[in-house]
Ligand SMILES: Cc1ncc(COP(=O)(O)O)c(C=O)c1O
């Protein structure tokens with residue numbers, strides 16, 4: 001791809017925008033899409049015909065490999081509008097790199113940087129009216145790639161479709177989040193695809209998560225599949241533990257997604273002179289800390305939910321409640337992170353990226 | 357579903373069959389589909405509108421959950437035509453039960469038995485001309501279910517599409533199969549979805565399989581993800597080892613698919629008074645047996661490939677060649693199995709199911 005000439009982005013504008021029909025105060029996350037979407041096909045060994053066109057259905061063969069073999073990866077990122085109407089992305093380079101890392105693990109050809117950024121910024125600019133200003137509001141952006149070759153034989157596709165959808169979003173989680181520590185089901189294998197945002201990783205979690213819901217929990221904190229001894233991450237969030245004043249989180253691995261929010265939280269914490277330990281986290285030490293009161297906070301970190309404080313954690317037959325401390329780390333990180341994202345404060349890290 | 361009335365199967369016949377255009381001697385596995393396909397939607401808590409209609413594209417939202425979360429499962433089964441033109445399925449009940457087992461693990465609602473069998477047999481009957489008689493020829497049948505609800509938030513879909521496609525097939529593998537024992541990548545986690553025919557399990561294997569191909573192997577024999585100590589199964593086949601005159605295969609588990617061919621081979625072997633051991637198979641014992649010459653055969657067993665003899669097995673830096681013995685088990689099982697499938701011999705097990 002590097003040697004080929006970047007194809008020109010085709011643009012087909014909608015005749016009538018749907019933005020006026022949207023009730024922005026009652027959005028269901030990820031289910032209302034903006035006027036346009038981006039599409040680009042991989043055929044004959046090349047990414048071809050990059051096009052922004054009105055959001056609408058695809059015509060696709062039921063024999064397309066994505067339906068049968070889950071050869072698909074995705075990303076999740078957000079755009080924010082500040083009070084002056086300027087639009088910002090947050091660390092888009094990280095998402096670009098990650099989708100190609102995920103693609104590689106799923107034997108999907110990498111997508112070219114220049115088309116990605118041109119498509120992303122053009123789409124956001126065209127659908128700018130869909131972004132509401134105000135803290136917590138955003139445009140959730142979903143780049144994804146799927147195998148489109150027709151064939152029900154289990155081998156890599158030689159045709160793919162790369163797409164970007166965008167959906168206006170309010171805050172993802174509302175209310176208290178109760179989590180339970182996995183001790184039977186697992187999310188990822190050693191040497192598996194856990195570190196990739198592979199489509200199949202998510203469908204695989206729905207059933208165990210339903211079982212957890214029936215017991216009153218919202219999310220599962222996954223553990224290693226061998227012994228359920230180490231705490232890893234939640235379904236769409238990395239997880240942080242505060243024991244006394246130290247912030248602890250698991251290192252990324254081939255089982256754990258390298259979250260953009262996670263690494264941003266680590267940097268913000270260090271910037272605030274908070275002790276951060278990135279190391280394997282034992283279930284037993286967190287349960288002990290819950291019992292002796294040194295466990296002050298647990299929170300999830302991810303693009304959709306931003307920072308999601310945990311109010312109770314279940315392990316085997318026990319549930320440990322957590323009371324938010326006055327000097328809450330999670331509240332502080334959330335404020336710092338959102339202030340940067342929404343262009344309210346300085347950005348000492350250089351994370352903001354303006355869509356002009 | 358049990359209490360509801362079975363909806364009537366709608367049938368829309370094609371106006372012009374494509375069967376005359378097909379070169380049955382040069383089929384690429386799983387890429388030419390018959391004239392018709394079956395479709396049934398799950399909406400408002402019910403399977404609705406079961407329909408057989410001409411094979412063709414679907415119109416589907418790019419926001420459908422199957423593209424993003426891999427919430428999809430499938431089956432693979434075959435129909436055979438005997439020399440009298442009668443058409444037979446092989447143990448279809450096992451595939452029906454397994455797709456619902458897979459569905460459950462992926463939080464997909466189960467599909468009703470009566471619609472499944474009515475759709476399956478009607479479709480096979482309608483597209484009967486597509487089945488070639490002759491050993492090795494068959495109609496490969498692909499039932500599958502996918503999440504169709506529109507929404508890019510990671511939670512179970514509340515709408516699904518169940519489909520059946522059919523594709524005429526010749527033998528799946530040609531030539532020697534060289535396999536390599538996994539010692540870095542893995543297929544399935546303990547407590548994961550390995551035992552389900554979940555779409556995501558297959559896409560996840562493509563990259564490691566490509567790496568194996570670069571080293572001259574066709575398939576990987578997967579091992580446990582914790583220590584790579586136990587031999588489990590191949591990408592689309594269960595695996596059997598013959599050490600001296602004993603047939604050994606791993607027990608099914610939550611990491612290993614309960615293959616229909618596997619259990620049929622076990623029954624055929626027992627019927628032939630061959631010693632069968634279903635127990636964890638150590639990598640080390642098979643490598644030892646390869647070295648001391650007691651390893652006589654390895655073969656894969658699966659619907660697509662039927663029985664696939666292995667000619668060489670790689671482990672770390674070594675490759676062990678296998679010479680097919682005169683009294684080959686794999687040849688015998690293949691013959692016995694195919695003779696039953698094609699209605700050439702008696703069926704002492706009651707596996708054949710005629711499509712009248
Ligand atoms: C499995 C998993 N872990 C963690 C995260 C958080 O990553 P990020 O902060 O980049 O959104 C996500 C979602 O995005 C995820 O899917």
Ligand SMILES: Cc1ncc(COP(=O)(O)O)c(C=O)c1O
Pocket residue numbers: 432553589590591592593594613614615616617618657658659660
């Ligand atoms: C992972 C896996 N193992 C084993 C098999 C063999 O199962 P069966 O004999 O039912 O086709 C298959 C394919 O069908 C498979 O996908």
